Amino acid sequence: MSNTNQQPPAPNGAHHELGNGKKHILINAFDMSTVGHLSPGQWKNPVDKSATKRRLDYWIELAKLLERGGVNALFLADTYGGYDTYEGSVDNCIRRAAQWPITDPTIPISAMAAVTKNLSFAITASTSFEPPYLLAKRFSTLDHFTQGRIGWNIVTSWKKSAFKAIGLDNPIEHDERYRQADEYLRVLYKLWESSWSPTALSPDPANDSYVDPAQVRTINHKGRYFSLDAKHIVDPSPQRTPFLFQAGTSSAGSDFAATHAEAIFVSGHSPSVLRPKIDAIRALAAQKGRDPRSIKVFATFTPIVADTDELAQEKLKELKKYASTIGGLVLVSGWTGIDLSKLPLDKEISKEDSVEAHKVTSILDNFTTASTEHPRWTPRLVAEHAAIGGLGPVSVGSPQTVADELERWVKEADVDGFNIGYVTTPGTFEEVVDLLIPELRRRGVYPELPDPSEEPVTAREKIYGKGQNGLRDDHEGSRYKYHRYQEDPPYKSEEEGQA
Secondary structure, three states: OOOOOOOOOOHHHOOOEOOOOOEOOEEEEEEEOEOEOOOOOHHHOOOOOHHHOOOHHHHHHHHHHHHHHOOOEEEEEOOOOOOOOHHHOOHHHHHOOEOOOEOOOOOOHHHHHHOOOOOEEEEEEEOOOOOHHHHHHHHHHHHHHOOOOEEEEEEOOOOHHHHHHOOOOOOOOHHHHHHHHHHHHHHHHHHHHHOEOOOOEEEEHHHOEEEOHHHEOOEEEEOOOOEEEEOOOOOOOOOOOOEEEEEOOOHHHHHHHHHHOOEEEEOOOOHHHHHHHHHHHHHHHHHOOOOHHHOEEEEEEEEEEOOOHHHHHHHHHHHHOOOOHHHHHHHHHHHHOOOHHHOOOOOOOOHHHOOOOOOOHHHHHHOOOOOOOOOOOOHHHHHHHHOOOOOOOEEEEOHHHHHHHHHHHHHHHOOOEEEEOOOOOOHHHHHHHHHHHHHHHHOOOOOOOOOOOOOOOOHHHHHHOOOOOOOOOOOHHHHHOOOOOOOOOOOOOHHHHHO
């Protein structure tokens, strides 16, 4: 049976210090079950193996590599439907392998868990396309099979093509998606935290009883968006609720993150652009009674590392030979709602250019907000960035140069870690494990590998400290724990309320 006993969280929500007064940098590897993730076109590069992701051995070998480096987690993006804003067609998305084709990220997790002890896994899944009950069962299963090393990157879906694929003509309006997602999370907390007593699973061979049914509560939820009358069908897993990531820094997304996220995934090409958004989320979290430092912030970051700065620049030149500029523009056009094929190359991009209603608002902000590094965004500049690195900064240099840049971002943007994007795979991740992480360890900002004799910890314990398997007491989901739970009254519309 799962051990759900918890100890007090680390002071100030801080993740581990290394005994030297320095907070360590958290590093996730950022991948996707597709050929062209954030650097489309590299499948043509002889050293790249992204076209082999439909083979299980790709994922097994990647997990072994990340485990060897002591990487915190493998963070897997996902999407539903193709990008069809560029030229008003999905053809170039398909032709350039710009996040197409794509397989299900949950399937390889068990195989990777079987060959690792410490690596965590964070999987992107949407609140828009399936009932909460189904997602609850899947993530409880994954948390069992990984022994508590699973996280969920919560997204609300926006692609018109994805909604059409499930029979809906139009996506849900942006802020409405987040209202729906808030209720979705509350249904999940009820299933994960409220349905099973900690002592429900109590095998009693003499009485032919494995689970005490009196200790498995039926959840009777009648909300605005979801109705449920069921017991959770999976017994409590090591974490009960998976470690919760959330991507999105729009106004609605920030409020959702401040309520539900334990970590947020942000993207921007400048720390000065991200810092106000991060400060705002932490301030919102404090208003909601949470320790603002307990929310960990991961920024997208793509390194190109070699033994010297000169060799790294040579590597960049080689990578550019294979980059798909159009593939990059397909992705950015989809994210921002701007058909970049229609704009003059040197026109400054503005939010008014975004005529597509369905997009990622926070990414549109990133590509239309000026900074010292990028005083004005044009299609020409976007094309240069989109083909290699996509969503965030690309740092090219020796381990020392790239480590300096990581530390600058930690200081200036107030991030806690990074989702490391790749240009080639596994090449970029090999550079991180063999060159960059050793440099960070020399600086005292990255932990040594765990002692093999120690018991592995859960994804949440890696962030908050040993003993914190479950949600912190200041997290919204903690009020749904079994012994605190009270069922919400049924939802009534305004008309019903006035009747």
